[in-house]
Amino acid sequence: MSTANVAQGAGRMPRQIPYIIGNEACERFSFYGMRNILIPFLISSVLLAYLPDGPEREGAAKDIFHTFVIGVYFFPLLGGWLSDRFFGKYNTVLWFSLVYCAGHACLAMFEDSRTGFYTGLFLIALGSGGIKPLVVSFCGDQFDQSNKDKAKLVFDAFYWIINFGSFFASLLAPLLLRNYGPSVAFGVPGVLMFIATFVFWLGRRKYVNVPPSGADPDSFLSVVRTALRERREGQGNLGSLVANAGIALAVLMLASWALAAVGVPLPWPDAFGFVITACLALGVLIAAGGWGASLQLERARGRHPDAAVDGVRAVLRILIVFALVTPFWSLFDQKASTWIIQGNAMLIPHDQWWWPSWLVKEPAQMQALNPLLVMLLIPFNNLVLYPALRRMGFQVTALRRMGWGIAFSGVAWIAAGVLQLWIDGGSEVSLAWQGLPYLLLTFGEVLVSATALEFAYSQAPHAMKGVIMAFWYLTSTFGSLWVLLTNAGVRNDAVTAAIASSGLSENAFLMFFFAAFAFVAAAAFAAYARRYPMQDNYRAASGAGA
Numbered sequence: 001m002s003t004a005n006v007a008q009g010a011g012r013m014p015r016q017i018p019y020i021i022g023n024e025a026c027e028r029f030s031f032y033g034m035r036n037i038l039i040p041f042l043i044s045s046v047l048l049a050y051l052p053d054g055p056e057r058e059g060a061a062k063d064i065f066h067t068f069v070i071g072v073y074f075f076p077l078l079g080g081w082l083s084d085r086f087f088g089k090y091n092t093v094l095w096f097s098l099v100y101c102a103g104h105a106c107l108a109m110f111e112d113s114r115t116g117f118y119t120g121l122f123l124i125a126l127g128s129g130g131i132k133p134l135v136v137s138f139c140g141d142q143f144d145q146s147n148k149d150k151a152k153l154v155f156d157a158f159y160w161i162i163n164f165g166s167f168f169a170s171l172l173a174p175l176l177l178r179n180y181g182p183s184v185a186f187g188v189p190g191v192l193m194f195i196a197t198f199v200f201w202l203g204r205r206k207y208v209n210v211p212p213s214g215a216d217p218d219s220f221l222s223v224v225r226t227a228l229r230e231r232r233e234g235q236g237n238l239g240s241l242v243a244n245a246g247i248a249l250a251v252l253m254l255a256s257w258a259l260a261a262v263g264v265p266l267p268w269p270d271a272f273g274f275v276i277t278a279c280l281a282l283g284v285l286i287a288a289g290g291w292g293a294s295l296q297l298e299r300a301r302g303r304h305p306d307a308a309v310d311g312v313r314a315v316l317r318i319l320i321v322f323a324l325v326t327p328f329w330s331l332f333d334q335k336a337s338t339w340i341i342q343g344n345a346m347l348i349p350h351d352q353w354w355w356p357s358w359l360v361k362e363p364a365q366m367q368a369l370n371p372l373l374v375m376l377l378i379p380f381n382n383l384v385l386y387p388a389l390r391r392m393g394f395q396v397t398a399l400r401r402m403g404w405g406i407a408f409s410g411v412a413w414i415a416a417g418v419l420q421l422w423i424d425g426g427s428e429v430s431l432a433w434q435g436l437p438y439l440l441l442t443f444g445e446v447l448v449s450a451t452a453l454e455f456a457y458s459q460a461p462h463a464m465k466g467v468i469m470a471f472w473y474l475t476s477t478f479g480s481l482w483v484l485l486t487n488a489g490v491r492n493d494a495v496t497a498a499i500a501s502s503g504l505s506e507n508a509f510l511m512f513f514f515a516a517f518a519f520v521a522a523a524a525f526a527a528y529a530r531r532y533p534m535q536d537n538y539r540a541a542s543g544a545g546a
Contacts, residue, residue: 013150014142019203021157024135026196027097028165031128033173033189034107036367038065039340040174041182047114055506059487062337066480066487067275068121069333073476075129080470082130088212089138090204093131097197100127104190111182133469141210163371170368171359178362218308220315220467223300227312228292230299239295246288250281271488279481286474287323290316311461314535318459318468320528321452322475325402327521328448329479330486331409331514335441337483339416339434340364342507345423346431355432366434373442381446398455399529403522405447410518412440417511424505459535482517486510 042048042061051057083092103123110116136158143151169189177185216222228240256268257277272280294316300309343363350357360366386396415437422429452472460468489495490506499509 012147013154014147014206014208016142016203016206016208017139017154019199019206020135020139020142021154021161023196023200024158025161025165026192026199027100027128027131027135028162029169030100030104030189030193030196031124032166032169033192034104034124034186035068036170036336036364037173037177037185038068039337040177040344040362040364041111041185043341043344045182046112047117058341059491062334062341063484063487064118064121065337066333066483068125069480070275070279070477070484071122071125072129072132073473073480075126076133076473077470078126079130080133080466083134084213084466085215086212088209089134089141090207090209093134093138094197094201096127096130097193097200098127099123099130101190101194101197103127104186104193108183108187108190111186129473132473133466137466138207142208160375163374166371167368167375170371171365174362174364216463218304218463220312220464223297223304223308223312224289224293226303227297227300228289230296230303232299235296237296239292239297241292242295243289243292246284246292249288250284253277253281253284269488271491276481276484276488279477279484283478283481286319290319307461308463311464314460315464315467315471317532318456319471321399321402321455321525321532322471323478324521324525324528325406325448325452326475326478327482327517328406328409328444329476330482331413331479331518332441332445333476333480334483334514335370335438336367338507338511339366339437342416342420342423343431343434345429346419346434347428349430349432352430352432363431363434366431366438369435369438370442370445373439374446377443377446378450398451398458399525399532401447401451402455403525403529405444405449405451406518406525407522408440408444408447410515410522412437412444413511413515413518415440417508417515420505420508420511424508486513 039061042064043057048057048060051060079092079096083089087095100123103120103126106116106120106123110120136155139154139158140151143154173185173189176188228243231237254277256266257272257274260266260268260270261274268277293312297309297313297316300312340363343366346363348361348363349355389396416434419429419433419437456465456468456472490499490510496506499506502509504512
C-alpha cells in the first residue's frame with residue numbers, strides 16, 4: 001500500500017478511483033436497503049409485539065428509526081477525529097466498514113431478538129457514521145495538480161452513485177421483505193456491504209494515503225479554548241460565564257436522567273430517554289460554547305494566527321445557518337417513517353393501466369421517487385430554472401435557495417396533511433397521490449442539501465472545512481431529535497387532549513405542526529440571511545497576482 005505518490009500519467013484518471021466508486025455504490029445500496037425497510041419491519045415484527053397494533057406501535061417504530069438516524073449522523077465526529085489524529089483515512093474506513101458488516105449480520109440473524117437486532121442497528125450507525133466523512137475526502141486525496149480537472153467528474157459520479165444505489169435499494173428491499181422475509185431482506189444489504197469492503201480493500205496497494213495530521217495547535221477547539229480561558233485586565237469574562245453555564249446545564253441534564261433512571265424522583269420527563277437527553281446536552285454545549293467564544297474570541301489573537309481566529313469566527317456564523325436548517329431534516333427524514341406509515345393506509349392503484357404493478361407493490365417503495373427526482377431536478381434547476389430566474393432579475397444566492405428549500409418542505413407536509421385528512425375522512429386515497437409531497441420535499445432537498453455544502457465550502461477557510469463537515473452532519477442528528485421530542489410530547493395527556501379538541505387525528509395534526517415548524521424556520525432563516533456577512537474562501541487560481 002503506497003503512502004506517498006502513486007505512479008500515474010500526468011492528467012490521467014487515477015487507477016484506484018474505480019475501487020472507491022465501486023465501494024460507494026455497494027455501501028449506499030446496503031445502507032438505504034436496510035434503512036428503507038426498517039419501519040415496515042418494526043411495525044410487523046415480534047420486537048414490538050408487546051405493544052398493541054396501531055399508533056402505539058407505529059410511534060415506537062418511529063422512535064427507534066430516528067434514534068438510529070441520530071447515531072448515523074453523530075458518529076462522523078468519531079470517525080473524522082480518529083482518522084485525522086491517529087489512523088489515517090484508509091485504515092479508519094476499512095475498520096469501520098468491518099463494524100458495519102457485523103451490524104448487517106446482526107440484523108439478518110437476530111430478527112426475533114431485541115438485544116441482537118438493536119445491537120445491529122448500533123453497529124451500523126457506528127460503521128456508517130464512522131466512514132461518512134472520510135470516503136469523499138479520501139477520494140479527493142487521490143488527485144494532484146496534474147489531474148485535478150478529473151476530480152469534478154469523480155465527485156459528480158459520487159453523487160450520482162449515491163442516488164443510483166438509493167433508487168434501486170428503495171425499490172428492491174421492500175420486495176425482498178415482502179417475498180422472502182427479514183433475514184433475506186436484511187441479509188442482501190449485508191452481502192453488498194461485505195462486497196463494498198472487499199472492493200475497497202482490493203485497491204489498498206494503489207491508494208495515495210495522506211498521513212494523519214495529529215494534534216493541531218490551531219484547531220477550532222484549541223482556538224475556542226484559548227478564547228474562553230484567556231483573562232484580560234479590566235475586561236469581564238462574560239463569554240466564559242456563558243460557556244461554563246452551558247457545561248453546568250448539560251451536566252445537570254445528564255445527571256437528572258441518570259438519577260431518574262434509577263428511581264430518584266426528579267422533575268425530568270419520563271419520555272426523555274438517554275438519547276434525547278444526550279442530544280439536548282450536546283446542543284446546549286454547542287450553543288453556549290459557541291456564544292461564549294464569540295463574545296471574547298479576539299483574546300485568542302497572538303496566541304493563534306489571525307487566520308485561525310478568523311476561521312473560528314466564520315465557523316460560528318455558519319453554525320447559526322446550520323441550526324436554522326435542522327427543522328428541514330426533521331421533515332425530510334420522516335419520509336422513511338411517517339410517510340411510510342401513511343402509505344400503509346392508502347390504496348395501491350393496481351387496477352390502473354399506468355401503475356407499474358409488476359414492480360411497485362409496497363408503500364415503502366415510494367421512497368424510490370426521492371433519488372429519482374434528485375437526479376432529474378439537479379440538472380433542471382441548473383440548466384433551466386436558475387438561468388430563467390436570473391434573466392428575470394432574481395439573484396439566486398445560496399442562502400436564498402436554502403431558505404426557499406426549507407419553505408418547500410413545509411408545503412410538502414401541508415400536501416401530506418391534506419392526504420391524511422382524506423384518509424381520516426374515510427376516503428380511499430390512491431398511493432399515487434404521495435408523489436406530490438415527494439416532489440415538493442425533494443425539490444426542497446435539492447435547494448437545501450446540495451446548496452449548503454457549496455455555501456459552507458465558500459464561507460469556511462481551508463483549515464476549518466473538516467470542522468464544518470462534522471457540524472453539517474450534526475444537523476441531521478438534531479433534525480431527528482426534534483422528531484423524538486415531538487413524539488414524546490404527544491404522549492402527554494394534556495397534549496393528546498389538545499389534539500383531540502382540534503378535531504384532527506394525531507397524524508394529521510403532527511403533519512400540519514411540522515409544516516408550521518418549517519415555515520417558522522424559513523422565516524427565521526430569511527431574517528438571519530439578510531445580515532449574514534458573505535465571505536469568499538475559494539482558493540486563488542494558479543498564478544494569480546503574477
